[in-house]
Amino acid sequence: MSSVLVIDDSKLFRKQIADALRKALLFDDYREAEDGLEGFKIFSDSKPDLVICDLEMPHMDGLKFLQLKSVRQDLQDIPIILLTSTQDRLAKLKSLEQGASDYLTKPFDAAELVARVRIHLKMKKLQDELKAANEHFKQLSTVDPLTNLYNRRFLTETLENEIQRAKRLQSNLSLLIFDIDHFKQINDVYGHQAGDKVLVAVADALRETLRTYDIASRYGGEEFVLVLPGTPLAGGQIVAERLRKAVHALRFPIPMDRIKVTVSAGLATFPTKRIADFDTLFRYADEALYRAKKNGRNRVEIMLGNMNSELKST
Numbered sequence: 001m002s003s004v005l006v007i008d009d010s011k012l013f014r015k016q017i018a019d020a021l022r023k024a025l026l027f028d029d030y031r032e033a034e035d036g037l038e039g040f041k042i043f044s045d046s047k048p049d050l051v052i053c054d055l056e057m058p059h060m061d062g063l064k065f066l067q068l069k070s071v072r073q074d075l076q077d078i079p080i081i082l083l084t085s086t087q088d089r090l091a092k093l094k095s096l097e098q099g100a101s102d103y104l105t106k107p108f109d110a111a112e113l114v115a116r117v118r119i120h121l122k123m124k125k126l127q128d129e130l131k132a133a134n135e136h137f138k139q140l141s142t143v144d145p146l147t148n149l150y151n152r153r154f155l156t157e158t159l160e161n162e163i164q165r166a167k168r169l170q171s172n173l174s175l176l177i178f179d180i181d182h183f184k185q186i187n188d189v190y191g192h193q194a195g196d197k198v199l200v201a202v203a204d205a206l207r208e209t210l211r212t213y214d215i216a217s218r219y220g221g222e223e224f225v226l227v228l229p230g231t232p233l234a235g236g237q238i239v240a241e242r243l244r245k246a247v248h249a250l251r252f253p254i255p256m257d258r259i260k261v262t263v264s265a266g267l268a269t270f271p272t273k274r275i276a277d278f279d280t281l282f283r284y285a286d287e288a289l290y291r292a293k294k295n296g297r298n299r300v301e302i303m304l305g306n307m308n309s310e311l312k313s314t
């Protein structure tokens with residue numbers, strides 16, 4: 001179903017345009033309006049595939065129509081072809097500047113109108129397809145582009161699966177949440193590019209500490225989450241300490257040579273009496289991270305509580 005909206009104060013022109021488009025079989029649905037105000041209402045309600053709009057109209061003219069459109073994000077991609085009876089070059093340029101896709105001078109040639117409409121419909125279709133493809137790839141993407149670690153979406157999905165697997169195998173699973181201490185200061189003092197370099201360096205250090213079956217992700221900003229399957233609390237602590245030391249040993253070239261990067265980490269293990277699912281596991285690790293911050297940073301804290309039901313390492 002494709003639709004077009006024709007806005008013109010002249011009934012004659014509206015009819016001529018509709019006739020030309022009908023003959024070319026370009027649209028299934030035709031709508032008309034007599035001025036910009038009425039036209040804009042139909043435009044924003046029905047979101048047609050293309051609009052043909054007169055420049056000179058009473059009440060609200062074509063330029064005003066374009067202005068209204070420009071503030072509406074949801075209407076940005078709909079092409080507008082302006083019709084003008086003026087030979088004024090500036091008015092035409094202005095309409096293009098204001099966001100018109102194209103213009104035609106009245107009296108228009110029906111074949112030219114149809115040809116231009118075809119081009120703009122085709123461009124819109126390609127644009128829509130590109131957008132959908134981008135959206136699709138975004139959805140499929142599992143990797144954080146800066147650090148090449150897994151992203152938050154992947155981590156969330158995987159952690160759920162890993163917990164199910166740990167339940168099935170009756171094995172432990174440890175979760176380590178850590179973040180870079182005073183990261184905002186690095187960004188503020190050295191700029192975001194330096195901040196990005198620090199994130200990449202920390203991610204590299206993290207990769208070196210990993211065992212093959214561990215899953216590391218950049219959870220957001222300067223926060224990282226590490227899933228350690230088959231790992232009880234003590235094993236998780238070893239990994240966490242190794243990571244903390246590796247980050248502490250990082251050095252950067254001038255002008256970042258005075259940056260000392262440290263991380264604070266919180267560790268929790270599944271299953272215990274209190275931790276039976278994803279949410280609790282995450283909460284306990286997060287709470288431990290909070291204590292690591294409070295107790296002076298550059299340290300690892302483990303979850304509080306009774307660990308009696310913790311299973312043996314697998």
Ligand SMILES: [Mg+2]
Pocket residue numbers: 008009010054055056057
């Ligand atoms: Mg007019």
